[in-house]
Amino acid sequence: MTGNAGSGKSTLSRQLAAGLDLPWFGLDQIVWQERWRKTPEVERDSRIADLIAQESWVVDGVSDQVLRAADAVVFLDVPRYRCYGRAARRNVRYLFSSRPELPDHCPEILIIPRLVKIIWRFPRHVRPRILAGRAEYGQDRTFIHVRSQIEPGQILARLR
DSSP states (O other): OEESTTSSHHHHHHHHHHHHTOOEEETHHHHEEGGGEEOOHHHHHHHHHHHHTSSSOEEESOOHHHHHHOSEEEEEOOOHHHHHHHHHHHHHHTTTSOOTTSOSSOOGGGTHHHHHHHHHHHHHHTHHHHHHHGGGGOTTSEEEEEOSOOOHHHHHHHHO
């Protein structure tokens, strides 16, 4: 599962993992350390490699390693205004505390300026890489490009 911040990746990927009876992993646990410090690249890449070496998984986040290893990719390509709205609702809830899927001491208030930039830049800087990489996935991989609201059951049906 990949897409912009606030696109709904974590929510949908947890639902898909449950529906497919697979383990779920969020890359935020790997990418971020306490106080929103980025994990050093070598450590991050090693942890992602360990994760994708497992037999089956559902991962949410943006990672070229994960995209190359996945049998199926669900790209939540939703408008920025929706991402900002979802991120704002999440930020209010965890403004002064860490979300359960994040390391300790990562309150949302510390990431808001960076989050605004991430969401704004995604369509121009990250989206094209995801779409261009689609050709690398090959014919034997499923690529589901979600541009609007979709029921998890519809995606589950396509993945099964």
